[in-house]
Amino acid sequence: MANDVKPTRKNLMAIEDRIELSERGHGTLEKKRDGLIMEFMDILDKAQDVRGDLAQDYEDAQKKINMARAMEGDVAVRGAASALQEHPEITTESKNIMGVVVPQIESSRVSKSLDQRGYGIMGTSARIDEAAEAYEDLLESIILAAEVETAMKKMLREIETTKRRVNALEFKLLPELYENQEYIEQKLEEQEREETFRLKKIKEKKEAEEKAEREAERAAEEAALEDAQPETAAQSPAANQ
């Protein structure tokens, strides 16, 4: 609040520094926000594609496992699944997009060849192969979706934060600083005017005093002159006589 600020030149200079810094920060944050939005739009397109694929893969995998359960029996499908030796693994790394740290998920042992699934080939059927393959594809899609959607959420959060910062600078901090600057400038000008006025008054007073003094001196001189003139006149007739 402007009233809380002491209207001193030092504060004015400090506020001017803060205004300069805030304006520069505001510009930078605006650029960051725009950049993030552009990156976000790219990720959003990718996320929409990944979501579409995920929904498709899920439907496909469900259909294939349903068919496998129907034709081979639930017991056979469960049995084949339990033979799995190497379970899929994921490792996460991170990458930086305009200052936002987003995860990069690496998966291994998700897609397997026929001999890596654990179940014997001779005693199983293509239905189980196809169900396993469809679920491997689904898992790949889920991992990709997790990566893209986490990146998207983090970007969105960062955009929100940046936007709030830009707005705070634009609509709160900078207006307050401008207001304080104006207040201090006005106060300083006012102080300057008061000072000038005061000096002027002092000067006038001083001049008036000096004038009065001079007039008093002059009056005293005149009075002295007047006192001296009758004495001279009285001496003159006597001299004439």
Added chain:
Amino acid sequence: MSTGASNPEYVNARVRSRRAAMLSDEDYRKLIRMGPSEIARFMEETEYEQEINALGTRFSGVDLIEYALNRNLAKHFDDLLEWSEGHLYDRIVRYLRKFDVWNLKTIVRGIYTDSDPEEISTDLIRAGELDDGTIDRLVEVDSIEDVIEILDGTIFAEQLEDAYEEFEESGALVPLENALDRAFYENLLEDLGRPREGPEAKYVEFLEAEIDFLNARNALRLARSGADLDPAAYYIDGGVLFDESDLNRLVGDYDALVDHIAENKRYGDRLSGALDRLRDADSLIQFEHALDAALLEYADTLSSVYPTSISPVLSFVLAKEREVENIRAIARGREVGLDENEIEEELVIL
């Protein structure tokens, strides 16, 4: 193992009555329009009543149907082994050992995943040669080594022992599962020779078809998968469709493989429609479906050619398996929301 004289007449008479109790086309048409609980209720009114009632307290919905079907299948096949004697027993048990393979795989997988013995036991289909006592012992053991030890003296022991080293090196169940399947298929034709005529010739022809179809199925799966696998490891000797060198040569060339099957005199015409679809389609499922149908038709033809041989029994075994698969397909299909046409396409009905 039974050592008495063969008794096909008696067994066939019993099988005929069992076959008469199987579901008709009309029953399938009704089932396709029912939901899972209606199917369970329908089954209560058929020969599955006993199994549905026995398992009704433990399971519900489609699980109840599936376990009841498996138990009923096991009961029928167990009866076949009980009725049959001598030569006939030997011929039937050769084929029914596929359920021993199923049970052993289930047990090995259970041990591998540290499953509860009761859970393992639930998934077994006790229709093979191994008696209940042996199976119960197998379910209770903690290691695959113990399983191999208990199986000593069976057709599976040697192959399993060989595969165990590979299992220990890789940690994957594939070698053990393949060893079990290989032991079963290699034993199918053992000591049967190549009779040229009579019921035995037809029986051998059927078993050859089973092996050929398995080889064709696996060759196509390997060719499709593009995995760097040795085709010889998945080849079963005894069929007429491929020899090992054919398979090694053809696995790398999918079209040539399909052509090879199509050009075969015994199966080419029977499978031509499915092979044509296979050339264009991405999926092997329809082809596998055609193989199942062809095998069923094969067995059915055999039963009418030699009615007092093992053929009607074999035909019943396949028909019963197919009935169980069909009912399960309908129930599971309805459970997961498949429509009537989709389910109907998947059924194999003679």
